Amino acid sequence: MMIPPREPDDPRNSDVLLRRRLLEEGWNDRAIRRRLADRSWVKLRHGAYLPTPIWDQLDESGRHGLLARAVQLQASTEVVLSHVSGLPEYDAPTWGLDLSEVHVTRKDDRTGRREAGVCQHCGTIEEGDVVTRNGVEVMSATRLALEVTTIASVEASLCVVNYLLHAGATTPEALARRNEKMTHWPHTLSTDLVLRLADPRIESVGESRSFHLCFRYRLPMPKSQYEVRDESGQLLGRVDFAWPEHKVFLEFDGKVKYEKLLKPGERASDVVIREKRREELICRRTGWRCIRITWADLEDPERTAAAIRSLLFPSLGA
DSSP states (O other): OOOOOTTTTGGGGGEEEHHHHHHTTOOOOOHHHHHHHSSSSSEETTEEEHHHHHHHHHOHHHHHHHHHHHHHHHHHHOEEEGGGGGGGGGGGGTTOOOOOSEEEEEESSOOOEEEEEEEEEOOOOTSEEEEETTTTEEEEEEHHHHHHHHHHHHHHHHHHHHHHHHSSSSSSHHHHHHHHGGSSSSSSSTTTHHHHHHHHTTTTHHHHHHHHHHHHHHHHOOOOEEEEEETOOOOEEEEEEGGGGEEEEEEEEEEHHHHHHTTTTTHHHHHHHHHHHHHHHHHHHHHHHEEEOOOHTTTHHHHHHHHHHHHHOOOOOO
């Protein structure tokens, strides 16, 4: 597993305060209500609380992860964190996913139910499906990747699958083998499509969405993480995506990318300048053209696709 476990003091590993345990320790409902009233605690769900300073440190994914842990602790039968609710334990992206409901899978193979913000699933659990991460039982990365495709869009699912592949948490072969056993699962119509589009070389949500944009708008599919060389074979740089036959490459600009490229003592502006010089070098030495897109461009995909198409096929115009 390439995704390391969390540090013990990570706020996402915080203990959920359960009412039943608090009562055993001598608390009463009046004292609990007082903690909630003065905002010392926040209420995750009925009978489950968290200290406010911890809650305030968490993003939406981290909050969902602790809510899911509360559901698991309070369940009347053994359940495993699954679908989108297992992703926080892998630090996986949750872009485009509905986190309003906690998903768990029953271990007793009985029919699940949906109530009070919780969806219980009853899919058959195979050997190797359940692992322990950060002290909780969660579905394996392989199964999680496939489960997400049954409840999310192709674009959001692709972001998850590519992340887990790139991190080495699963492989295309493992996904294909496990998918063969899902023929009777409901809502798997898009699973095969996501697996065909998935690419372990894609490094970020922004890149996954850019790749999906090309598919959605019927653009020629680019080569991922392409090494551009000059006529002598000298490596000029690796680009996010490229269409070598059209002499065009695409770079996705995002905050995470620049943070990853930061060297000791550098600022984000230093990375921007260095990336700009790399782009200019590639264009000057090869005659290739570059298009850079950002998160804002992904929110206007039709216009962005038209801009890419105009670079690939300049004689056709936009």
